[in-house]
Amino acid sequence: MVDLRGRHFLTLKDYTKEEILYLLDLAAELKEKKKNHIPVDTLKGRNVALIFEKTSTRTRCSFEVAAHDLGMGTTYLDPSGSQIGKKESIKDTARVLGSMYEGIEYRGYGQEIVEELAAYAGVPVWNGLTNEYHPTQMLADMLTVKEEFGKLAGLKLVYMGDARYNMANSYMVVCSKLGLHFTACAPAKYFPNAELTAQCQVYAAESGGSITFTEDVAEAAKDADIICTDVWVSMGEPDEVWEERIHDLTPYKVTMDVMKQAKESAIFLHCLPSFHDLGTVIGRQIHEKYGISDMEVTDEVFEAYAESVFREAENRMHTIKAVMAATLGA
Numbered sequence: 001m002v003d004l005r006g007r008h009f010l011t012l013k014d015y016t017k018e019e020i021l022y023l024l025d026l027a028a029e030l031k032e033k034k035k036n037h038i039p040v041d042t043l044k045g046r047n048v049a050l051i052f053e054k055t056s057t058r059t060r061c062s063f064e065v066a067a068h069d070l071g072m073g074t075t076y077l078d079p080s081g082s083q084i085g086k087k088e089s090i091k092d093t094a095r096v097l098g099s100m101y102e103g104i105e106y107r108g109y110g111q112e113i114v115e116e117l118a119a120y121a122g123v124p125v126w127n128g129l130t131n132e133y134h135p136t137q138m139l140a141d142m143l144t145v146k147e148e149f150g151k152l153a154g155l156k157l158v159y160m161g162d163a164r165y166n167m168a169n170s171y172m173v174v175c176s177k178l179g180l181h182f183t184a185c186a187p188a189k190y191f192p193n194a195e196l197t198a199q200c201q202v203y204a205a206e207s208g209g210s211i212t213f214t215e216d217v218a219e220a221a222k223d224a225d226i227i228c229t230d231v232w233v234s235m236g237e238p239d240e241v242w243e244e245r246i247h248d249l250t251p252y253k254v255t256m257d258v259m260k261q262a263k264e265s266a267i268f269l270h271c272l273p274s275f276h277d278l279g280t281v282i283g284r285q286i287h288e289k290y291g292i293s294d295m296e297v298t299d300e301v302f303e304a305y306a307e308s309v310f311r312e313a314e315n316r317m318h319t320i321k322a323v324m325a326a327t328l329g330a
Helices: 017-035 058-069 090-100 111-121 135-149 166-178 194-207 217-221 241-252 256-261 281-290 299-304 306-328
Strands: 047-052 073-077 103-107 125-129 156-160 181-185 210-214 226-229 267-270
Touching: 017 135, 017 166, 017 306, 047 058, 047 090, 058 073, 058 125, 058 306, 090 103, 090 111, 103 111, 103 306, 111 125, 125 135, 125 306, 135 166, 135 267, 135 306, 156 166, 156 217, 166 181, 166 194, 166 210, 181 217, 194 210, 210 217, 217 256, 241 281, 256 299, 267 299, 267 306, 299 306
Parallel strands: 047 073, 047 103, 103 125, 156 181, 156 226, 181 210, 226 267
Antiparallel strands: none
C-alpha cells in the first residue's frame, strides 16, 4: 500500500518506481472521473498557496483547476504579489504560509528555494518548476506515453536540444527510475552534469533502463518511441544567449526528417510554449533579428503531432491533481 500523505513533491529522485507508478495510476483514475463528471471534492475546506516567481499558463491553470476539483481554495501569488526572498526570507515565508495553508506550490528559480520552503513550511510543498527540475511535467508526460503505448518500461525516449536544465534532467531521472531508455541528443557542452548522470545510472541499473548521450541526430532518433524537445532559452536567461543557442542547437531541431528516423508509431512531446511558427511576440522578434521562422521544432512536426502535445498539456492537470490528492490525503 502506497501512502504519500504529508510528503513533499520536489524532485522524482525522492520517489520510488512504485510511488511514481501509483501517482500515474491515480491520475488516470482521476482523469476518468473528470471525463464522467464524477465529483472528487474530498478536500473541501482546505486551501493551497501557489507561488509563481516565474509565470506560467499550464502550471497555474493545472494547479487551480485541480485544487478546485478537489474542493480546495487557492491563493495565487505572482512575482509582484509576494515578498518571498525580497523583504521576507524563504524560511519566514514558509512558516507564515504553512500556518495558513494545507499545501504550497512553488514555481521559480533555484531548487534550493523550494527545498528551503519544504524544510520550514510544515505542510506539503510541490515543485511547479525550478531551474533544475520539473517533476509535475514528468508525470504528465509519462501518463501521455502510457496512454499511447500501454506501457513505459523498455521504450526509447529521446530529448533533443539543451540537455543541461530542468526538462532533460527530469526526463533522465524519470526514465531511469521507470526503466525507459533515455537518450540526450545535443552538442557535448549541452549534456547533463556528471553528478546527476551518475545518480541516474544507478537508477537505470536497478530498473533495466539506460542512459545515452550523443551528438549524432540519426543515431539518437533511430528506433525512438518518443522524441521530445523544449525551448532553447529559458525564462530568466539573458537575450544575448539567443545567438549562441540558435547557432549550436539548430542542427538538433526536431524536423520531419528526424521523426521519420524514429519508429512509425513514435510520438512527439513538448512541454510548451513552443516556438514553431511566428505566432508569438518573441518568435517574431527572433525572426526579424535572425531570419528564422521556427526554432526547436518545425511547424510541420508540431501540427502533425499536435494531438499528443495537447493531451500532454491536459495531463498536467490530472497528474497535479493526483499529487495534491495523494500528499494531502484525499
